Amino acid sequence: xxxxxxxxxxxxxxxxxxxxxxxxxxxxxxxxxxxxxxxxxxxxxxxxxxxxxxxxxxxxxxxxxxxxxxxxxxxxxxxxxxxxxxxxxxxxxxxxxxxxxxxxxxxxxxxxxxxxxxxxxxxxxxxxxxxxxxxxxxxxxxxxxxxxxxxxxxxxxxxxxxxxxxxxxxxxxxxxxxxxxxxxxxxxxxxxxxxxxxxxxxxxxxxxxxxxxxxxxxxxxxxxxxxxxxxxxxxxxxxxxxxxxxxxxxxxxxxxxxxxxxxxxxxxxxxxxxxxxxxxxxxxxxxxxxxxxxxxxxxxxxxxxxxxxxxxxx
Amino acid sequence: xxxxxxxxxxxxxxxxxxxxxxxxxxxxxxxxxxxxxxxxxxxxxxxxxxxxxxxxxxxxxxxxxxxxxxxxxxxxxxxxxxxxxxxxxxxxxxxxxxxxxxxxxxxxxxxxxxxxxxxxxxxxxxxxxxxxxxxxxxxxxxxxxxxxxxxxxxxxxxxxxxxxxxxxxxxxxxxxxxxxxxxxxxxxxxxxxxxxxxxxxxxxxxxxxxxxxxxxxxxxxxxxxxxxxxxxxxxxxxxxxxxxxxxxxxxxxxxxxxxxxxxxxxxxxxxxxxxxxxxxxxxxxxxxxxxx
Numbered sequence: 184x185x186x187x188x189x190x191x192x193x194x195x196x197x198x199x200x201x202x203x204x205x206x207x208x209x210x211x212x213x214x215x216x217x218x219x220x221x222x223x224x225x226x227x228x229x230x231x232x233x234x235x236x237x238x239x240x241x242x243x244x245x246x247x248x249x250x251x252x253x254x255x256x257x258x259x260x261x262x263x264x265x266x267x268x269x270x271x272x273x274x275x276x277x278x279x280x281x282x283x284x285x286x287x288x289x290x291x292x293x294x295x296x297x298x299x300x301x302x303x304x305x306x307x308x309x310x311x312x313x314x315x316x317x318x319x320x321x322x323x324x325x326x327x328x329x330x331x332x333x334x335x336x337x338x339x340x341x342x343x344x345x346x347x348x349x350x351x352x353x354x355x356x357x358x359x360x361x362x363x364x365x366x367x368x369x370x371x372x373x374x375x376x377x378x379x380x381x382x383x384x385x386x387x388x389x390x391x392x393x394x395x396x397x398x399x400x401x402x403x404x405x406x407x408x409x410x411x412x413x414x415x416x417x418x419x420x421x422x423x424x425x426x427x428x429x430x431x432x433x434x435x436x437x438x439x440x441x442x443x444x445x446x447x448x449x450x451x452x453x454x455x456x457x458x459x460x461x462x463x464x465x466x467x468x469x470x471x472x473x474x475x476x477x478x479x480x481x482x483x484x485x486x487x488x489x490x491x492x493x494x495x496x497x
Numbered sequence: 498x499x500x501x502x503x504x505x506x507x508x509x510x511x512x513x514x515x516x517x518x519x520x521x522x523x524x525x526x527x528x529x530x531x532x533x534x535x536x537x538x539x540x541x542x543x544x545x546x547x548x549x550x551x552x553x554x555x556x557x558x559x560x561x562x563x564x565x566x567x568x569x570x571x572x573x574x575x576x577x578x579x580x581x582x583x584x585x586x587x588x589x590x591x592x593x594x595x596x597x598x599x600x601x602x603x604x605x606x607x608x609x610x611x612x613x614x615x616x617x618x619x620x621x622x623x624x625x626x627x628x629x630x631x632x633x634x635x636x637x638x639x640x641x642x643x644x645x646x647x648x649x650x651x652x653x654x655x656x657x658x659x660x661x662x663x664x665x666x667x668x669x670x671x672x673x674x675x676x677x678x679x680x681x682x683x684x685x686x687x688x689x690x691x692x693x694x695x696x697x698x699x700x701x702x703x704x705x706x707x708x709x710x711x712x713x714x715x716x717x718x719x720x721x722x723x724x725x726x727x728x729x730x731x732x733x734x735x736x737x738x739x740x741x742x743x744x745x746x747x748x749x750x751x752x753x754x755x756x757x758x759x760x761x762x763x764x765x766x767x768x769x770x771x772x773x774x775x776x777x778x779x780x781x782x783x784x785x786x787x788x789x
Contacts, residue, residue, distance in 0.1 A: 201629035212645040320777070324770035326721055328728050329762030332748050340752055435636035439725055443748065453637070454729055457644040469641045473632040480632075 188485055195481050202473045203255065206466050207248050213462070260470070261463040263456075270467035273452060278471075280350055281448035283360075284440065285433045287368035289426065292375035297422065299376075300383025304391060305410055315380065322377030327436055331370045331443035338366060348445040367444040371436045375429050382425050386418035393417070420487065427483035434472050517706075520782040527778020533771030541587040550578035552585045552738050561754040571756035574746060579757065582738035583764055589739040590768060593654050593723035593732075594716040600658025601665055601719075602712060608662075609669025610696050614677065624670070627663045635660045639722055643731040650733040653726045657719050668711050672704035679703075706783035713779055717772035724765045740765050 218235050235241060242250070254261070260270035303315035339347035346363045353360040390396060391414050399413045400406075438450030445451070449468060456464035521527055540547065549569065556576035564571045570580040612623040630638070635657075642656035676682060682699055690698075726732040727741025735742060740761040747758035 197625045198628045198632060201625055202632050205629060205633070209641055209645050212642070320770065320773055321766075324717065324721075324766055324773050326724055326728075326744075326762065326765050326769070328725065328748075329744060329758070329765065332744065332751060332758045332762065336751050336755055336758070431632075431634035431637075435634040438636060438640065439728065442729060453640060457640060457729075457731065460644075462645070465641055465644050469633060469637055472634060472637050473629075476632045476634070 184488060187488055191481065191484050191488070195477055198477055199474065202477065203252055203470065204248065206470045206473070207251050209466060209469070210462055211244075255470070260467040263461055263464050265459050265461050270463050273464060274449070274467055274471055277447065277449050277452045279352070280446060281434075281437050281441070281450065283353065284364060284367055284371060284437055284446065284448060285430075287364055288371035288375065288433060288436075289429075291368055291372035292379055292429075293426070295372065296376035296379030297383050300380040301387055301410065301415065303380065303384045304387035307388065315384070319377040319380045322373045322380075325373060326439075327370050327373060328439040328443045330373060331367070331440060334366050334370060335443070350446045350448070367440045367446060370443070371433065371440045374436060375432060378429060378432070379422065379425065383418065383422055386421050387414055390414040390418040420491070424483050424487060427479045430479045431472070431476050434475075517782040521778055524778045524781060526774055527781070530771045530774025530776075530778055533767060534775055537587055537591060537768045537771065540584055541591050544581075544584035544588060548578075548581035548584050550581040552577060552582040553736055554578075561750065561757070563754075564756055570760045571754065573743070573757055574750060574754070579743070579760055582743060583740065583761060586738040586740045586743060586761065587764070587768070589650060589727075589733050589737070590720050590723060590765070593650065593657065594720040594768075594772070597654045597657035597661065597719045597723070598712050598715050600655065601661035601715065602708070604659070605662040605665025606669045606708065609666040609671075610673055610700065612666065613670035613673025614692065614696055614700065620670075623666065627666045630660070630663045631667075633660070635718070636722060636725055639726060640729065640731060643726055648726075648731040648734060650723075650737075650739075653723055653732040656726075657722045661715055661719060664711065664715065665708070668707060669704065672707055673700055676700055676703050710776055710780040710783060713772060713776035717769045717776065720765065720769050720772065 218231050218240055240247065258271055260274070262269050263273060299315050299318070303312045306312050335347045338344050345366050349363055351360040351363050387410075391410075393414075395417075396409055396413050399409050404413070434449070437448065438454060440446070441448045441450035442454060449472075453465055453468040456462075456468070549567075554577060559568070559572050559576035561574055562568050562572040562576075568578050568580065570578075570583065572578055573582070608623050608627075612620045633641075638660040639653070639656040642659065643652055646652040646656070677700070681703075682695060685695055685699055723732055724739070724741035724744070727739040728745045730742070730745060732741055733739040743761040744758055744765075747754070747761065750757050
């Protein structure tokens, strides 16, 4: 088993290296002299020279990459070109906000999507299944920023039930924090819930057709027990993997949700950075999200190996 | 190529296509999706004829007017007609959907074919590269690319296309692996067909159905992605109308002029739903094995 896990970890390394190369090469897409863009308004030759030297921009590309990656490995993603704050510090500051949003959205998505998928599979061919399918397709098709705007118009402006924007850390006021995050998390969860529903449905349909379910039914196990104990337990594994794979989806959705609800998180950070041409921040955020994704996948695979009895004893 | 392979190749596809078409026609939801998509295409093509106003014509007299006989869907913050702007916005949306998926297919499918067919180190390199690109979420990569390439519709399409390409690499590769050992591939190899010929004449036609399904569904994703980029201000630049950027300004007038947000958003929702329904229908008809 350890061999399998070790092999899986080793496979992640070239992926990480390639991701770092892609992120590094992003800045090479910039037209013109990179130093001038990096320095922004700054035109002091000494500063330009310093930057050129720091990033070794006059050196060959592999040397530049090496310098950049060494800095990254030392936890130095460079400084914001606008505020001069280290990018790592900015990210560390914004990450908890987006994490709270993402975790809440994921909980909503699981609570909504998985039961809907189970019901749709059990009630195959009925109006209930059709309704669930329509809901899932709508969830996948609705742009979440639009849904956010509609909800703000209705819930915040018209009914005055929930705050329309902003962020309160849970450490400051737990309930207010939950209240402000409720709508954004719900909005962010729609597409994820829809995916989860569709996958749960097809995994359950497959499990319900399996021999062991037929055997369970034949020996007189109650319908409820067949669904929850026999079918669901087998259908659950692919769903758990999917949850980790949807991490990327969640991060991308968060960018838009944070924009609509003016939440000062990761997504707002990258969008603001794009407009202030703060390329170091853009690169830093992209790198962080990608590394997060790879690590999540790695953990999911290891989890899969650990809980799968067929691999556990390999 | 032997006479026998020639006949099977000539006879089988039309028959299965008819069966797929019959199945598709009976699927009411899929037909609904097709109707939505076709209607949107017609609206986009005939936008200049159907528009009631010049989509760029601003007027201080008509700022933020509610929907009426003159302004069917209301007017925006510069007094422009929202209905006419939305018709032209349909062009940007549909073009972004189709062009970026075309880019993704052109990059992704050949790489996937090569990767799956030749295997070995070529496969390893392409696969690692695909995994790396897949690790960066679609929209985040598109935002980053749009940021470094200067925001414009063309760059948004390139960014969306590039970030959607890995999906096609993966799909094509998996499909090639599945059919590579089939008899018809083995026999044409035994007959001395070249690799290029085997890939183009025997493998590609047989893996088309899942690729078509994926392309249709990816158009839906790409349209949302373009709308998202425009919403963030990284897509089509003003004053050109796009649904995403209309929503972006609309959100600043949620209270005073809700129609500025309601209608463009509905349009995105509808066209994306159309492509998703169409894709689902195509999957059921063409590729019954893959149920998702």
